Amino acid sequence: MTQGLLTPIAFIKGASHNFKRSDDMLLGLFTTFFKIGSFTIGGGYAMVPLIQSEVVDRKKWLTSDEFVDTLAIAQSTPGALAVNMSAFIGYRKGGIIGAILATLGCSLPAIVPILIIAIFFNKFMDIKIVQKAFKGLRPTVAALIVYSVYKIALAGKIKNLWYILTVISALAIIVFKADPLIIILASGIVGVVFGRGNVKNDSNND
Amino acid sequence: MTAITIKLFLVFAKIGSFSFGGGYAMLPFIYKELVLKNGWISLKEYSDILAISQMTPGAVAISYASFIGYKFGGLIGCVSASLGVILPSFIMIVLIASIFKKFYEKDVVKAVFTGIRPGTLGLLAAAAYTVTTSNVKDIKGIIIFFAALLALLIKKIDPIFVLIAGGIVGIIFY
Numbered sequence: 001m002t003q004g005l006l007t008p009i010a011f012i013k014g015a016s017h018n019f020k021r022s023d024d025m026l027l028g029l030f031t032t033f034f035k036i037g038s039f040t041i042g043g044g045y046a047m048v049p050l051i052q053s054e055v056v057d058r059k060k061w062l063t064s065d066e067f068v069d070t071l072a073i074a075q076s077t078p079g080a081l082a083v084n085m086s087a088f089i090g091y092r093k094g095g096i097i098g099a100i101l102a103t104l105g106c107s108l109p110a111i112v113p114i115l116i117i118a119i120f121f122n123k124f125m126d127i128k129i130v131q132k133a134f135k136g137l138r139p140t141v142a143a144l145i146v147y148s149v150y151k152i153a154l155a156g157k158i159k160n161l162w163y164i165l166t167v168i169s170a171l172a173i174i175v176f177k178a179d180p181l182i183i184i185l186a187s188g189i190v191g192v193v194f195g196r197g198n199v200k201n202d203s204n205n206d
Numbered sequence: 207m208t209a210i211t212i213k214l215f216l217v218f219a220k221i222g223s224f225s226f227g228g229g230y231a232m233l234p235f236i237y238k239e240l241v242l243k244n245g246w247i248s249l250k251e252y253s254d255i256l257a258i259s260q261m262t263p264g265a266v267a268i269s270y271a272s273f274i275g276y277k278f279g280g281l282i283g284c285v286s287a288s289l290g291v292i293l294p295s296f297i298m299i300v301l302i303a304s305i306f307k308k309f310y311e312k313d314v315v316k317a318v319f320t321g322i323r324p325g326t327l328g329l330l331a332a333a334a335y336t337v338t339t340s341n342v343k344d345i346k347g348i349i350i351f352f353a354a355l356l357a358l359l360i361k362k363i364d365p366i367f368v369l370i371a372g373g374i375v376g377i378i379f380y
Binding site: 035037038040041042043044045048049053065068069071072073075077078079081082084087088091092096099106107109110111113115118119129135136138139141143144145146148149150153158162163168171172180183184187188191192193 | 281
């Protein structure tokens with residue numbers, strides 16, 4: 001008898017579960033990116049380790065590979081890195097509404113404090129505690145970004161000789177102040193020239 | 207007031223459309239548009255806002271947009287400027303994302319990305335280097351830097367907690 005009851009209950013639960021899951025995803029996108037946006041201090045790149053920790057590690061919305069690809073695309077398109085990354089991930093996980101919610105989520109924490117500061121500008125700059133806190137935050141953010149690089153390397157998806165490309169791009173930026181877009185285009189070309197042979201192997205290993 | 211609202215939107219849309227590669231790449235554009243062309247802020251205000259943006263969450267572009275938007279157009283100006291700086295790249299990204307899945311599986315695209323991934327890691331490594339050399343300035347900074355790194359690497363502490371701890375340590379140490 002319980003079998004007979006279970007089936008319609010399971011069906012209804014399943015249906016509402018699917019509906020709820022999609023809403024959950026949208027809400028999750030907003031709250032996750034609001035959280036990420038609130039702690040991104042000191043520039044767009046500070047967001048990278050936070051997205052890694054929340055979106056890749058915790059929520060598992062992206063694999064490490066997808067995350068790096070998102071980073072690549074976000075750097076290749078104009079505009080703030082933060083906006084680009086949240087819009088892209090938001091879209092992939094929740095369509096256009098997901099994109100809007102994720103972008104709003106990560107932008108709002110930026111706007112409200114600035115508004116308050118704009119109103120009380122001079123006083124804010126003088127608050128000693130704030131200055132001191134940020135003296136501590138700056139090296140912390142640096143450590144975070146270093147850690148981010150390490151984690152991507154650790155994910156092991158980049159095969160040995162390709163690290164040469166990593167070193168070359170890093171040097172190109174640091175020493176020659178090359179345009180990131182150029183680096184990405186050049187890397188893509190190198191990928192096509194040298195990567196074709198590897199692609200088949202990769203898909204076998206997946 | 208509507209004229210300034212529109213102008214704010216357009217100027218920041220221009221800024222948002224032309225700079226590639228992450229927050230600091232936008233600074234030359236911001237300087238050109240806000241200080242040189244429109245004379246909305248002085249050089250000192252420009253660097254003050256940069257300093258503030260380092261202390262507040264979010265992208266540096268949005269910091270400038272909301273600050274200047276508010277200064278010249280009140281709350282509506284703030285919203286208008288912020289929307290302006292976000293919209294162009296938002297639209298572009300959504301377009302790319304919508305066709306991305308279709309092309310992602312193709313062999314050529316996969317090959318492209320086998321190159322792009324290490325390249326992007328290089329860009330991130332460059333950012334790590336630049337941020338570290340500009341943010342770690344004294345002995346205390348070095349200590350905090352390595353402490354944070356250890357916390358992340360060995361103890362696997364959540365980055366957000368590490369950040370909060372960094373702020374608190376800053377208050378105590380300095």
